[in-house]
Amino acid sequence: MNKALLVLFLLCTFLHIFAQENYNADSFNITSGDLTTNTFKKDSTANAIVIYEYGNSYVDKNDFKLRTEVKRKIKILNQEGFDHANVLIHLYKNDSGRYEKASEIIGTTRNQVGGQVETTKLKEAHIFREEYDENHTLVKFTLPNIKAGSVITYSYTITSPFMFKYHGWAFQSDIPTLYSQYDTSIPGYWDYHIKLVGGKKLAINDSELKKTCLEVGRGSADCAISTYVMKDVPAFIEEDFITTKQNYLARIEYELKTFTQADGVKQHYTKSWKDVDKELRTDKDIGKQLKKSIDLEEFLAPEIIAENDPLKKAQAIFSYVQTNYTWNEEYDIFNDVAVKDLIKNKSGNVSSINILLHNLLNEAGVKVKPVLLSTRNNGFPTMLYPVLSDYNYILVQAIINDKTYLLDATDDYLSFGQIPYRCLNHHGRLFDFKNESKWIDLKPNNQTASYYMAELSLDDNNALSGQVRTKKTGYHAYDSKKAYRNDENAYLKDLEEMHLNSEVSDLETDLEDHSSPEFKESYHIKHELESIAGNIYLSPILMQFFSENPFKLQERTYPIDFGYKDTYFYSANINIGSGYAVKSMPEDMAFQLPNNTGTFVFTSKQVNNAINVMLKITFNKSIYEPEYYEYLKEFMSKILEVQNNSTILITKSS
Numbered sequence: 244m245n246k247a248l249l250v251l252f253l254l255c256t257f258l259h260i261f262a263q264e265n266y267n268a269d270s271f272n273i274t275s276g277d278l279t280t281n282t283f284k285k286d287s288t289a290n291a292i293v294i295y296e297y298g299n300s301y302v303d304k305n306d307f308k309l310r311t312e313v314k315r316k317i318k319i320l321n322q323e324g325f326d327h328a329n330v331l332i333h334l335y336k337n338d339s340g341r342y343e344k345a346s347e348i349i350g351t352t353r354n355q356v357g358g359q360v361e362t363t364k365l366k367e368a369h370i371f372r373e374e375y376d377e378n379h380t381l382v383k384f385t386l387p388n389i390k391a392g393s394v395i396t397y398s399y400t401i402t403s404p405f406m407f408k409y410h411g412w413a414f415q416s417d418i419p420t421l422y423s424q425y426d427t428s429i430p431g432y433w434d435y436h437i438k439l440v441g442g443k444k445l446a447i448n449d450s451e452l453k454k455t456c457l458e459v460g461r462g463s464a465d466c467a468i469s470t471y472v473m474k475d476v477p478a479f480i481e482e483d484f485i486t487t488k489q490n491y492l493a494r495i496e497y498e499l500k501t502f503t504q505a506d507g508v509k510q511h512y513t514k515s516w517k518d519v520d521k522e523l524r525t526d527k528d529i530g531k532q533l534k535k536s537i538d539l540e541e542f543l544a545p546e547i548i549a550e551n552d553p554l555k556k557a558q559a560i561f562s563y564v565q566t567n568y569t570w571n572e573e574y575d576i577f578n579d580v581a582v583k584d585l586i587k588n589k590s591g592n593v594s595s596i597n598i599l600l601h602n603l604l605n606e607a608g609v610k611v612k613p614v615l616l617s618t619r620n621n622g623f624p625t626m627l628y629p630v631l632s633d634y635n636y637i638l639v640q641a642i643i644n645d646k647t648y649l650l651d652a653t654d655d656y657l658s659f660g661q662i663p664y665r666c667l668n669h670h671g672r673l674f675d676f677k678n679e680s681k682w683i684d685l686k687p688n689n690q691t692a693s694y695y696m697a698e699l700s701l702d703d704n705n706a707l708s709g710q711v712r713t714k715k716t717g718y719h720a721y722d723s724k725k726a727y728r729n730d731e732n733a734y735l736k737d738l739e740e741m742h743l744n745s746e747v748s749d750l751e752t753d754l755e756d757h758s759s760p761e762f763k764e765s766y767h768i769k770h771e772l773e774s775i776a777g778n779i780y781l782s783p784i785l786m787q788f789f790s791e792n793p794f795k796l797q798e799r800t801y802p803i804d805f806g807y808k809d810t811y812f813y814s815a816n817i818n819i820g821s822g823y824a825v826k827s828m829p830e831d832m833a834f835q836l837p838n839n840t841g842t843f844v845f846t847s848k849q850v851n852n853a854i855n856v857m858l859k860i861t862f863n864k865s866i867y868e869p870e871y872y873e874y875l876k877e878f879m880s881k882i883l884e885v886q887n888n889s890t891i892l893i894t895k896s897s
Contacts, residue, residue: 266294268421268474271314277394278355281320286419286797289478291324293317293420294394300410301428301466304457309403311410317418319393327418328352328386328395335408336378343403345382350397352386363388365397406433407512409497414473415441416492417480424472425495430457430464434501436513436628441493443800447472462505471495477800483793484803486619486668491801498630516680519629524676528580529594529637533613533676535582537602548607554643557609558659561650562758564600570653574618574635593653594637600652601639614638614649616671616685619806623669626682638662640673640683648688656725658760660688664718667806667865686865689760691717692810695786697768700818701893705779707817708769713762718807720762724754727762738766741786745770778826781891783815783847783856792883794876803867803875811860818853824896825849829889834881836874840864843878845885854891 264284265276283289296315303310317327330350336342350365365384373381386395401410412425424447429435439445449470456466473493481488500513514522524530539548543563550556568585573592582599585591597613604611615634617624624633639650648660657663667685674680692715699709715723727734731750739747746769753763772779788811794803819825828847835842840863847856860882867875 266292266318266421268295271295271297271316271396271398273316273353273394273396277316277318278353278360278392280318281392283318283320283419285475286478288797289324289419290321291317291319291327291418293416293418293423295421296423298410298412298425300426302406302430302457303402307457307459309406309409311401311403312398313401314396314398316394316396319389319391319395321391324391324418325389328389328393330384330386330397332382332399332401334380334382334401335403335405336380337405338377341404342380343401343405345399345401348382348384348397348399350384350386350395352388353394353396354388354390354392361388406502407499409433409435409499411494411496412471413492413494414443414471415476415479415494417478419478420473420476422472422474423476424470427469427471428453428456428466429469430466432457432459432464432503432505433499434503436498436500438496438498438625438627439494440496441491443473443476443493445471446474459505477798479800480796482796482799484805485801486804487622488801489622498625498628500628513628513630516629519631520674520676520680523674526577528577529598529613530676532580532582532594532598533601535602537599537606539603539606542603553609556607557604557641557643557648560603560607560609561600561652561659564596564603564652565655565657565758568596568599568652570596574621576615576635576637577631596653597637597639597651600650604639604641610642612640613674614640614671614683615674616666617668618665619668619804620665621668624672626670634672636666638666638671649685655757656721656728658689658721658758661717661721661760662687664721664806669866687717687807689717690810691719691807692812693719695813697785697813697815697817699768699785699815701772701781701820701823703822705772705774706769707772707781707785708767710765711768712765715762716760720760723762723764724757724759727752727754728757742768742770743785743787745785777894779823779893779895781817781893782887782889783817783829783854783891784813784858784886784889785815786813788813788860788886789879789883792876792879794872794879796872799872800869802869803872805862805865805867807865809860809862811858813856813858815856816853817856819893820852822896823893825854825891825893827892828854829885829891832881832885834878836863836871836878840867840871841875841878843882843885845889847889847891858885 264280266280267274267277277294283292294316298311298313300309300311319325332345334343334345348370352363354361365386370384375381414423447470451468453466453468455463457464476493479488479492498513502510547556547559550559569590571590571592575592576594580594582595585595585599601611601613616636617633618636621635641648641650649662651657651662654663669685670682671685672680673683694714695711697709697711699707701707735747735750748767750764750766770785772781832845842861844859847854
């Protein structure tokens with residue numbers, strides 16, 4: 244190949260590579276680059292990408308309804324991305340017969356076939372409407388003729404009479420987005436709290452005032468015109484150790500604060516915490532129920548009432564509610580709160596059970612207050628201003644001997660002062676009906692840890708056997724107590740799976756009290772070892788703490804939320820007697836996460852005829868920021884390497 248041809252070849256190759264990523268993210272129009280590009284180098288796992296999307300919300304000056312126009316252009320990269328050709332529009336309707344509607348729905352699929360562009364349009368007959376429930380209607384359609392490489396576009400307009408529900412905008416989804424723009428026009432009659440969620444920065448955030456944009460009778464209003472843009476937004480891929488993805492999806496939300504009529508009269512929608520405190524104090528479901536007096540003699544044994552130690556008395560009252568009333572697994576805390584019905588039926592929702600606990604403790608002289616919170620799956624509550632619909636759970640705070648406890652009697656296996664894992668959602672609102680409410684941290688009081696101590700011996704038949712004793716605290720204890728009580732056989736099977744290639748027998752536990760803060764057990768273990776060419780390969784860590792690395796993403800943009808700090812400890816004393824000799828030992832290892840936020844230590848040494856092994860893993864934070872993700876990923880990888888590949892080489896003595 245001569246020099247000129249080589250230059251031409253390299254130029255063509257460069258242009259081809261460039262064309263592979265030549266998406267038109269500047270407009271809704273489809274270009275040849277959109278059609279010919281079939282890769283996305285920034286995320287090789289992506290099955291589809293949003294090339295361009297645009298939203299525009301404004302109040303129509305003719306009928307004063309809220310219009311939201313949506314346009315979206317998506318590239319389907321492979322067959323796994325076909326689902327993104329399915330479009331779902333959620334519409335709201337109220338009990339008064341007012342409703343949102345979707346119109347001007349247009350959809351098109353374009354494919355490049357034999358050098359020509361093939362266009363297929365969405366037909367009206369393929370747009371379906373479904374009455375989802377009494378307050379929601381769904382509009383569904385699927386773009387036609389989808390293939391790997393298709394570029395789809397669709398647009399629609401939502402008309403809404405509900406200005407209190409100004410349309411928010413999601414910049415992020417489960418596929419990457421190259422360009423997302425949302426334009427808004429908000430007349431001065433309406434004043435909103437505007438909240439940017441997800442922690443991502445806007446590429447463009449512009450606002451200006453447009454004079455006299457809306458006229459109502461003899462009055463008029465200026466409009467706040469805003470443009471919000473995000474670029475190169477990565478896909479949101481949900482992974483373990485997250486509260487709910489709704490906490491972290493990049494989006495903009497609106498909450499109506501006030502509406503000012505043309506005559507200047509204001510109507511307030513967002514209230515202050517002082518207003519909410521007053522409302523809850525007199526609320527028929529929560530406020531009045533919390534203030535009801537109760538006769539302890541109707542519920543408690545005389546010895547509990549006579550108990551002089553306030554902590555022991557509180558623990559006995561907690562145990563009484565916990566064991567005598569069953570949670571019906573309903574979260575609705577603002578409706579159907581009836582302690583009377585709970586007492587009658589022995590079953591009720593979260594509010595009923597924990598309000599009964601509150602009232603019994605209060606009557607017994609314990610200082611108690613209610614705590615409202617949102618569970619992990621329900622999302623973070625808004626902290627800047629009160630939004631009661633954010634909350635779906637209630638706990639009891641008790642102060643005894645100057646120590647603070649958070650209590651929940653919905654679960655038999657919770658210990659005194661332990662709240663369910665579902666409630667470990669950063670912050671709760673403590674209500675003090677004599678003073679103002681305030682935010683409190685929802686953190687575990689007790690340590691969560693698992694300790695395993697093994698005394699093992701190697702016999703002449705190459706069998707390793709002995710006794711394992713364990714102690715678990717915190718949420719490890721809770722999980723083990725519940726699993727053991729629910730199905731002892733399944734629990735034993737799980738133990739055997741944890742101890743790879745081992746036989747587990749003679750299991751004994753100390754589980755007399757479901758609500759004990761600890762769970763202790765002991766069992767016998769037997770592990771057959773193989774001899775290969777006179778050598779025996781012994782793995783000194785006889786249990787699998789982690790079966791795989793839970794961190795698999797190329798990048799994680801949201802926190803790693805374990806909920807609690809965690810510790811694993813394993814020690815083994817392995818007696819090999821005088822009949823065996825050690826030929827090699829695994830290397831000791833120690834490493835830690837940045838800022839001492841986690842440590843891993845593994846040591847092994849021979850002392851006379853015994854081998855002592857120690858492994859300790861600590862996670863010193865309950866929540867790790869995304870910057871720790873790569874370190875945690877490597878941390879777990881090293882733990883698995885030591886756990887699965889550490890080997891002691893021994894041989895029989897001559």
